[in-house]
Amino acid sequence: MRSEVLRRTLTLLPGLGLWACGAGLLVAPVAGQNARNPVIWADVPDVAVIRVGDTYYMSSTTMHMSPGLPIMKSRDLVNWDLVSYAYDILEDTDELALRNGKNAYGGGSWASSLRYHEGTYYVTTFSHTTGKTYIYRTRDIEKGPWVATSFRPALHDHSLHFEEDGRVFMVYGAGDIRLVELQPDLSGIKPGGIHQIIITNASRVAGPNIGLPAEGSQLRKIRGKYYLCLITWPRGGMRTQLIFRSDRLTGPYEGRVALQDQGVAQGGLIDTPQGDWYALLFQDHGAVGRVPFLVPVKWEEDWPVLGVNGRVPRELPIPAGRGGLGNLVVSDEFERNPGEPLLPLAWQWNHNPDPQGWSLTARPGWLRLTTTRVDREFVQARNSLTQRTFGPECTGTVRLDVRGLRDGDYAGLALLQRHYGLVGVTRTDDDLAVVMLDAATDSVQERERVPFRGEIVYLRAECDFRERADTARFFYSLDGREWKPIGVPLRMRYTLPHFMGYRFALFCFSTKTPGGFADFDYFRVGQQRLGSP
Template structure:
């Protein structure tokens, strides 16, 4: 009897422990590509900006009430600039560039989100009074200040702190519209990498500056040679220094970000981790204070469990299905969608055929990555799948349309329109050259396509399928070994596309896009 009671007690303890874990957050808080976060709290609401580089609209803004469950609420810009590299025209692109790490502030009733772009050579300042509804106002100036942090000091002065290895500072005009006339660039830290060692590696960058209890705290990321990505923290009594530094965190390669506090006085560091093909995924790390320094993690380790509410999932806040039906007053495209580079708005529509996304061809292209008007959403981990139904009846000879996974080493399932015939194809590019892995004859004008992604334990494998009736799915081609490449510098994205290789003027109609956070179990 006593043994049964002990077993019952043990079972209750284990059950309650599992239940407790299920009701709390787990790292990573977002299993999707949301890198270079900058975060603020206004009242009881948190806002976060991130990097999406060559995507349009750009500089996404997310909102949360608990630091765990996030929803896209805005973008700072529709398009960054009108030029060949951003338009995917004349053989140019801005893969891996576009706009990079942003800075986020709330000051005197205005939201400020700033970024910089190698593509244009400029620094951009975006402001709004209403972060969810806008409008956003933009100002820009040269040069492009690398990985800068915008900072409003208590004396009314405004600064940008920026650089890699050697951290510099420049003062801005009070309205943040330009570098202050007569301002001289200052070096505030000669070598920000020193706290983590002197032996080479990537220099400290990703500056984010905070002021807590009268002291300045500068967060940077660096990658010591032979080591892992590391959080480096510097502290000073004056913004100009001198700064003393130390390693803030060195675990799992979780790094780059800054500090956020909660209304009840808790502190966290928001950081990200490189996680293979799905991209750079956000983590939260608890912070305590000791001797005037932020202490990150639990005894220097990134915890799996957080004392925060559990995640409700990434759908529909980060990714979402779309049937392309629009009611009066609804946005033409929900915020979960971004175009690969700037779109040509004359060549797509969700109104010309009710309940369909129409993608038209307007130029001759050579490949999936050179095609304009590819509409994308993030893939998510640990598993995700997307499917669509495409009507090919108005495609022209040489047209290619379908569902792809976008990165340099891409793959897709699509329909190739030939002369008087069509075929379902699976294409992948692992070496920079597209290979048609399998081609099957198609005798109808509608076909269902699906892509499945397995990111568990960095397996990073995708498979493609087709269906003629939407019920029975058949594999096509070979698995795609997904790989995060620096030339594209972005996690894989699902993409709906249509491009011409011979004749312009055709179009493909997509009936829906369905995304799920699971893949079908197969033998």
């Protein structure tokens, strides 16, 4: 079986230029090579990190994707693997489920906080889509189960903190940074508890000309002092890391600019078992998204000093290890043995999925996407299954059986963002065609249509993120060997309305009559574009 080959051996995928296995995506490191920034060249923003013993855990933002609030694990702060998600769906609302013309693009759940306290792991987030703050807890961060609590209001960019006396707090806000005391069981804000501004106009330490007010709270108590990491964005400047410190949780706090280089900012401080210190932050890196950077930290007069001479180093004094993206991106043959998860952790649905619209058992060894309603275009369609794109170059390839398509159906492979592009097959009456569509402008354009007679087609999307080229091209093949370009190059653009790096997306939607379906034989990722040296 194909899946047994992928699971049990390490195989070079022909024409894709990388090594892939059932556990993830690997790039063979050079012996003795040091790690380099970004440590993950893919969309992993709003990082929160803790260390428990010799193991690091990180949470991140995936917004409108389901499952959500990913948890990653590392032994060296460089090589990370997905181990779980805190929730399958945030809530079942029209916005989060793409129902009744509503969506949660740019919304869903945002920046998280991660803590370990008295044998329990806590990961928290908030959502302006629902107006709530969410707290998830578990004794086993890798296997769960997670127990959820939520309350109003949504505490923006908060950081959970446990005091030694048993009280529990959140630091949150933008511009003015606030401290609020929670109920002992974390079920909500404590009536009559502490609720005050602890830093007024936190952006002021970066100067008077501020565009984005200070936010992104990450609080740690280190050697008896409280250290609060924040970010701000001066107009005409770059994302800037701030540090505040105090002898008391309630203040007063003194602050300074901690790092202003390459826009690397937002995250928190972390120490190693050997006593070294780092800041795990991220950088806005164009269309691929917000990518994590690891920044060395030294201490001077009880202040953390970030970077090397104020700069973020490209190379780190840490062995590269296996390199690559771990299991954050995977190839999938869609074959499952009994007891295996239905989908690898790398997969996330665009908004909440409709369980009636997808199956791995209707045709064993294939992913079947079935249309359950009529939609006008790709970004409105439910059950688009996504994975991250990644740098510096990447490809995604599918083998697609289109016999189940009905009149007005579209199915294929997309690059998801507001200005998306896709290559797919559409049926009009009894005729099939391979098409390339793009939304590079505010309207969707069909760039090319090629009549197609057959049942099986191969589709490919290629991304070039080198030097922020942010360009994609699309291809199709009738045999999986000879590839033909289709349409025009897509100029990929990161947009705030979607607030997420581009993602590969497998889709099938109907513009006329629901009930049609498409079968995907495999999805394979690679790093070598067609015609690249």
